[in-house]
Amino acid sequence: MSISIKVKEGIAASSWIVNIFEDRSQVVSKEKEVYDFRLGNPKIEPPLEFVEELKRVANNPFPEMHGYSALAGHVQAREAIAKTLSKERGLPFTAQHVIMTAGGAGALNIILKAILNPGDEVIVLSPLYLEYPYYIDNHGGVCCVAETNADFTLNIDAIAAKTTPRTKAIIINSPNNPSGMIYFDESLKSTARLLNEKNRQFGNDIFLIYDAAYQDIVYDGNKLPDIFNIYSNTIFAASYSKPLSIPGERIGYAAVHPAMKNSRELMEALTFANRVLGYLSAPVLMQHVVTNLQGVCVDRAEYQGRRDMFCNALQDFGYSFTRPMGAYYIFTKTPGDDLVFTQELAKEGILVLPGKSFGRSGYIRIAFCVKKETIKKSLPGFKKVKDFYRH
Ligand code: PLP
Numbered sequence: 426m427s428i429s430i431k432v433k434e435g436i437a438a439s440s441w442i443v444n445i446f447e448d449r450s451q452v453v454s455k456e457k458e459v460y461d462f463r464l465g466n467p468k469i470e471p472p473l474e475f476v477e478e479l480k481r482v483a484n485n486p487f488p489e490m491h492g493y494s495a496l497a498g499h500v501q502a503r504e505a506i507a508k509t510l511s512k513e514r515g516l517p518f519t520a521q522h523v524i525m526t527a528g529g530a531g532a533l534n535i536i537l538k539a540i541l542n543p544g545d546e547v548i549v550l551s552p553l554y555l556e557y558p559y560y561i562d563n564h565g566g567v568c569c570v571a572e573t574n575a576d577f578t579l580n581i582d583a584i585a586a587k588t589t590p591r592t593k594a595i596i597i598n599s600p601n602n603p604s605g606m607i608y609f610d611e612s613l614k615s616t617a618r619l620l621n622e623k624n625r626q627f628g629n630d631i632f633l634i635y636d637a638a639y640q641d642i643v644y645d646g647n648k649l650p651d652i653f654n655i656y657s658n659t660i661f662a663a664s665y666s667k668p669l670s671i672p673g674e675r676i677g678y679a680a681v682h683p684a685m686k687n688s689r690e691l692m693e694a695l696t697f698a699n700r701v702l703g704y705l706s707a708p709v710l711m712q713h714v715v716t717n718l719q720g721v722c723v724d725r726a727e728y729q730g731r732r733d734m735f736c737n738a739l740q741d742f743g744y745s746f747t748r749p750m751g752a753y754y755i756f757t758k759t760p761g762d763d764l765v766f767t768q769e770l771a772k773e774g775i776l777v778l779p780g781k782s783f784g785r786s787g788y789i790r791i792a793f794c795v796k797k798e799t800i801k802k803s804l805p806g807f808k809k810v811k812d813f814y815r816h
Pocket of ligand 1: 529638
């Protein structure tokens with residue numbers, strides 16, 4: 426058997442995840458209850474509006490309802506998104522600036538496919554969504570990691586140090602997975618100033634790919650800055666996975682700034698990428714369903730309640746972290762090696778991911794999009810392992 430060397434390396438690089446987490450029998454005894462905080466796979470059911478719309482669409486079939494859609498997606502869905510974007514951002518978005526995708530991951534992949542030449546560099550910020558390096562590599566790009574500050578705010582100097590004449594794009598994810606950080610106006614404006622300066626210096630047009638997977642999962646009344654009004658060479662990668670709690674349905678979209686130079690050519694490239702990457706188009710039934718669900722979101726208060734319950738308890742136990750402002754992850758420091766700490770938690774039936782997998786050792790990521798009961802029952806285990814390190 427001969428598989429790709431790169432794929433072999435990719436599997437090997439994540440083999441410790443598989444060993445520790447997939448084969449639970451090695452670390453979690455059979456009698457122990459398992460509290461699984463590894464994945465951002467929400468245990469909160471989709472909102473009623475989604476269920477009703479799904480039923481409405483299913484009960485009103487029309488010819489070719491399940492046929493291929495246009496490669497860029499149904500025009501009604503794209504128009505609905507463009508209308509919402511225009512209203513929110515005060516910019517003239519039309520269906521011509523929006524393409525339906527197979528989730529946020531599909532959006533990121535068609536964007537990278539559309540813009541990258543072999544060897545082009547893409548800056549990502551650490552700690553990072555663990556799939557970015559693979560997605561960049563999928564399309565011949567080189568992943569350049571810039572660290573964020575210790576408190577996970579943007580480090581403009583670190584980004585500047587990674588910006589070269591080969592820089593094609595930077596990916597910014599806010600609210601952030603895994604840190605829960607929101608990047609506010611000033612730091613995004615500083616980033617935009619830096620990119621504009623580098624564009625002038627290198628004669629480039631660096632793309633800012635804004636990964637908005639968690640744009641609706643925001644706490645404490647925080648407001649997200651409008652990236653489109655901060656940097657015009659922005660491509661937006663959005664998803665319905667998290668707001669509608671439907672990650673298995675694979676639906677999202679990409680949107681390009683209406684004032685972007687060559688936006689028509691870029692849309693053509695995105696559409697081509699959707700085709701040749703084998704998506705052809707986004708899942709068609711879901712395109713119909715989300716058309717009328719712009720702005721609909723699961724009850725954020727449910728997540729905020731879980732965040733507070735979890736954070737308060739972990740704080741009492743002596744864990745050290747920045748309370749997440751959005752998304753649904755707690756990224757907390759570990760006393761000692763994060764891999765060992767992860768294994769110690771696993772002995773208590775608690776499964777989390779080590780910071781190493783997000784490019785920052787010395788942390789663990791805890792996904793709190795689970796049932797309240799799971800959080801409650803896991804707390805003694807979190808306390809026990811932390812106490813053990815105290816002595
Ligand atoms: N971006 C980030 C930061 C994520 O955490 C995820 C999923 O967890 C995605 C993109 C992709 O999500 P999906 O493809 O389900 O929309």
